[in-house]
Amino acid sequence: MARIVGGLTTSHIPAIGGAIAGKMFEDPYWKPFFDAYPKAREWLDEVRPDVAVVIYNDHGLNFFLDKMPTFAMGAAAEYRNEDEGWGIPTIAPFKGDPRLSWHLIDRLVKDEFDLVTCQEMAVDHGFTVPMQLFWPNYAELDIRTVPLCVNTVQHPVPTPARCFKLGRALGRAIESYPEDLKVVVLGTGGLSHQLDGQRAGFINKEFDLMCMEKIVSDPEALTHYSIHDLVRLAGAQGTELIMWLAMRGALTGTVTKRHGNYHIPISNTGAGLLVLDNAA
Amino acid sequence: MTDRAAEEPIPGTVLFDGEQAMKGYALNKMCYSFNRRENREAFLADEEAYMDAYGLNDRQKEAVRRRVVLDLIAAGGNIYYLAKFAGMFGLSVQDVGAQQTGMTVEAFKEKLVRAGD
Structure with a gap:
């Protein structure tokens, strides 16, 4: 049977993609951020997962407002990265696992989560930056992926509890x-x-550390917040915490924190990283 | 009216909901098209014709001409699509943040660093 070995969280700021492309790992601005990732990769070397289920939000690459699914799952053999318009270099495609995708779709719909299914799905920085951070040479590895996309573009955004x-x-x-x-x-x-807005640049360190x-x-405890609460406490794009909560929901064993990091600022964001073991 | 109309407003923040999504549809659709290089080039070659092709209204066109992000948001723009528009002019999210808050880019970046204190 399949087993969930653990969970990873990371911020997915597009500037990180640019910094990876520019190999700015030792740059004083980037070093405190990048230095946290080798430990996460050591953990991955230890647990050696076959598949990564990546819960992320699209930022206007695959989905537009004409059709905006609340939850969408990829069911493709390959996921391409494409031009997002602002100049981060396009990177190699990611391997999928369509058989696993369809199993998850079957089970989730039976469990009353009525997903949109995608046999073609372009993945943007929300997906590609975390994959690059955790598996820098992913294109040469066997790591397969299942993307699960959550709407944070347009309100109503699904609640933390959901x-x-x-x-x-x-x-x-x-x-x-x-x-x-x-x-x-x-x-x-x-x-x-x-x-966005006159409140641009809002960061709430205290709230972030509490969430971590x-x-x-x-x-x-975090499922009691509304989306409106998250916008107020974590900023308009701070609603992305819901992807962390979806990840955490999947870990039903004994969860132990193996590694973590929090750094301000990366671009306009408080950047967080967590490595969680999920023991049976 | 949506349920959000009953919620307490958050200063300096426009929640992009159904109302904004309807209002900004043409503008956002144009910005979404900027994912493709040939569309970015077509816009830069003839801005007015490109805006007409997407059916922008006068308020949206004026905000695009003036490159004022707060006006683009007020005209229904969504920040994720607007970022593609800003990106064409080499503007980062710090440049966009500085413009919206009336700060210099240096002062805006300093404010972000100070959030870590």
Whole structure:
């Protein structure tokens, strides 16, 4: 049977993609951020997952306002990265696992999460930056992916409680897969930031640090926030915390924090990283 | 009216909801097209014709001509699509943040660094 070995969270700011392309790992601005990732990669070397289920939000590459799904899952053999318009270089495609995708879709819909299914899906920085941070040479590895996209572009955005429940259902769906696979679940985005309006540049360190602690020890405490609360406390784009909650929902075993980092600022954002073990 | 109309407003923040999505549809659709290089080139070659092709209204056109982000948001623009517009002119999210808050880019970046104190 498939087993969830753990969860990873990371911010997915597009500027990180530019910094990776420019190999700015030792640059004084970037070093405190990039220096946190080798430990996450050591953990991945230890647990050796076969598949990454990547929970992220599209920022206007694959989806437009003509059709805006609340939850959409990829079911393709390959996911392409494409030009996002502002100059971060396009990178190599990611391998999919369509058989696993369809199993998850079957189970999730039976569990009352009525996903949009995508046999073609371009993945933007919300997906590609975390993959590059955790598997810098992903194109040469066997790591396969299942993208799960959550709407944060247009309100109504799904609530933290709903996303946590989605994670719970995702966890059950993964663990009912008959193949012996090791799966890691990624929750990407956040933490506090706001790009738009006179409130642009809003960051809330205290709230972010509280979230990073609670997501490990008491994630249900975070499900009591509304989306409006998250906008107020974490900024307009701070709603991306819901992807972290969906990831955490999928970890139903004994969860132990193996590594974490928080750094301000990367671009306009409080950047967070967590590595969580999920023991049976 | 949406449920959000009953919620307490958050200063300096426009929640992009159904109302904004309807108002800004043409503007956002144009900005979404900037994912493709040939569309960016077509816009830069003839801005007015490109805006006409997407059916922007006068308020949206004026905000585009003046490159004023707060006006683009007020005209229904969504920041994720507007970022593609700003990107064509080499503007980062710090440049966009500085413009919206009336700060210099240096002062805006300093404010972000200070958030870590």
